Amino acid sequence: MRPTDRATARRQLDQRLNRISDAEALARPPRGWIKAIREALGLTTAQLGRRLGVSQPRVVAIEKAEREGAITLASLERAAHALDCRLVYALVPRRPLEDMVRERAELRARQHLESASHSMALEAQGVGSADEQEQFERLVQRLLERAGSDLWEEGE
Template identity: 35%
Template structure:
């Protein structure tokens, strides 16, 4: 199961990789549809004809995109009408999915080890800082290998 999970993680990272460098793209204030349509010097009526809807229907679509309520299917339809394609992905905020799992595994390991260490200190069985860091590193590697569900709590 571990090897399968690792393989799935690697495959997902590969699929997302092309999008990792697009983080600096910001959506125009009026949305992509309006921006592309007006840049192409296309009227609402012309886009409406391509979509088999009215000019007012195009306005509603542009408004729904601008306020974030448009559906993915509607975006696909408009993209096709404009001879574009919709590109859609979820991308980690910082780095790759592997980086995210590493960060979460290290944080969880640190929490577990420090909690255990605190209990051991109360019983005069504490360990030194180097050993704590080594234990955190080892536990993080194990958690990462298993991708424990508790990683996401």
């Protein structure tokens, strides 16, 4: 993917994810969505089992797997269908993707400039703080313009 396409994709995802204003409201209930909805509808595990085409003990196992975070998406999808629900699956970043990429670019720029600054200081070629800030901003912008997987490499 080209860097400009990647930046556009980030902005579009940020816009879509902003619509999920309260991600905590979507957090799995302590006993799991399947059990919460089944009980709210008044279905027994045996009745849900018939809808799923599985045994009653298997429904208990499915609910337990969801509660423990060990359920597969395919099983969740089947359970959702049996409960006349839609499965909504999303990874919701804790902050905007644009912010995450900018912070990473700033970190990488700082690392690069600290290394260069140290070398220049050893050669008595120090740079003033205004020039240093300008270099920092230019480097951040350059990193953002080509922001790819190399931005996330560690220790370079």
